């Protein structure tokens with residue numbers, strides 16, 4: 001077994017690998033970019049080596065620098081995690097050439113599966129069922145269009161070198177094919193350095209079911225059952241579970257054996273995943289093989305009781321697989337939710353900023369939190385905005401679901417917008433709870449998942465007022481303690497004012513509306529009035545940012561995190577944001593939008609889609625911004641005229657920068 005390994009990755013997966021290595025007594029070397037100097041994985045590792053600037057090309061993708069770091073620190077092997085260099089055959093080869101073990105499959109297996117097109121050809125020969133489509137070399141647009149017409153719409157265009165849900169375009173009608181192809185090729189070239197695409201039949205209402213496989217250097221190969229990853233947004237997984245609901249033992253064996261056949265066809269060693277797309281009737285087609293550990297591997301660990309990183313380390317050091325096929329068993333049900341810094345209501349736009357507060361649910365045998373960030377850390381635009389993976393386990397799906405609901409309700413983040421409330425609704429939605437799964441679930445449940453914004457409930461306003469008062473009292477006590485005269489009445493925050501009654505008004509803004517809470521201070525309680533209705537309230541600080549509130553005869557537990565004038569109120573598993581309208585600290589909220597459209601986040605202009613002077617309809621695409629490795633289309637907010645663009649294609653723009661001048665038609 002190795003005594004020291006280097007982890008060529010960052011975030012939660014680097015932390016995850018360090019955890020197992022530490023348990024096995026293996027020392028770890030982290031690598032990091034300038035943007036990650038204080039990152040959690042750097043803090044956890046035994047040693048860390050700076051690679052270079054934030055851009056992945058100069059840090060986490062800089063193969064030469066990583067290999068040099070491994071040699072300098074005396075690491076014997078490199079774990080690539082997922083993403084970055086994990087499926088880069090040149091890197092795997094370069095490791096071997098430098099006398100380092102690449103903790104992953106042989107370069108030849110990565111190469112064979114690296115191209116979706118080539119992998120489909122290979123699987124065809126191995127007798128694995130395939131989605132109907134064209135995966136050949138002819139890339140002429142006219143020819144590809146003919147193929148699409150022959151397959152029949154809808155079709156999916158996929159970047160052959162694609163991954164992570166990127167580089168895919170759904171085409172519903174022949175007349176949209178050419179534009180979708182151009183856009184897909186552009187993204188394929190910029191994200192994967194290869195324009196090649198394939199076209200396949202778009203399966204309606206499919207499920208994504210994947211099989212975890214593991215091979216060793218002695219030629220053994222097993223499957224560790226399936227994961228259902230059907231719940232996706234923009235073809236990216238959001239919720240994963242194991243086992244797949246409704247799976248029969250017979251189908252499980254068929255899919256498992258097909259996956260092992262796929263792995264053996266390329267001489268597979270290590271952890272791999274064979275992805276299938278399944279029809280509602282259970283028939284399944286090979287989609288691709290991912291030649292690495294997957295983001296969602298923890299659900300497999302929870303139901304098999306195995307540590308897949310330990311398996312990887314054992315296999316890479318030449319040991320045989322720890323268990324044979326008939327020793328592997330499924331126990332219970334596991335679910336994983338990916339917690340992202342993103343705004344679900346705004347098309348899942350990534351959110352960046354400092355995690356002012358991050359309080360995950362308590363970990364136990366049933367609840368696991370894999371995270372790469374701690375409170376105070378920054379979510380930067382440089383990398384994937386994942387905050388954590390929340391994994392739960394129980395004997396049955398319903399019990400696991402209840403645990404997930406509870407864990408999400410307990411998860412509190414402030415400072416960046418997160419998808420936690422969205423995940424809570426998703427888990428509660430009858431289709432998901434009833435295991436009526438397919439990849440279109442989120443789209444189909446839009447009304448349930450994206451309710452129109454509601455005014456903040458009265459309870460939340462009352463809780464916000466109590467939180468504010470408790471916070472002031474707490475601050476006053478601290479100030480008194482720090483002063484020379486702790487008993488001076490001038491430190492009291494009980495509403496007492498010279499020559500005034502013990503009453504005041506707390507003002508909050510909920511979107512555009514101003515809400516006033518009238519507070520009357522009593523001996524041991526407060527009278528709070530909102531819109532003329534009065535409630536008697538009491539409150540007490542608990543640990544951290546939590547406090548207990550009594551509203552008339554009801555008792556609630558809430559948390560409040562203040563970030564400048566923002567108040568994040570966590571109550572009953574939902575997060576609400578109010579702005580404190582404090583006349584003493586008047587802050588002008590919300591800048592004027594003017595005639596310009598601004599960048600929702602830092603990024604690069606990919607293409608301008610209109611001409612200056614052109615009149616456009618509301619919703620017309622105006623320009624494409626690439627931010628956080630995704631293309632965002634900026635559309636016309638109303639019918640009107642494009643006056644001018646402020647940037648040319650290829651230019652970088654800062655967060656909030658005006659992108660163009662636009663004049664709405666009157």
Ligand code: ADP
Pocket residue numbers: 131156158162163164165166200201202203204206208232235236275277287288439
């Ligand atoms: P990536 O490598 O980017 O993850 P995949 O080929 O694994 O791409 O596909 C990602 C997702 O896209 C799948 O999980 C599925 O939801 C959807 N998808 C892929 N192929 C098809 C298809 N032929 N029909 C319908 N949906 C598909």
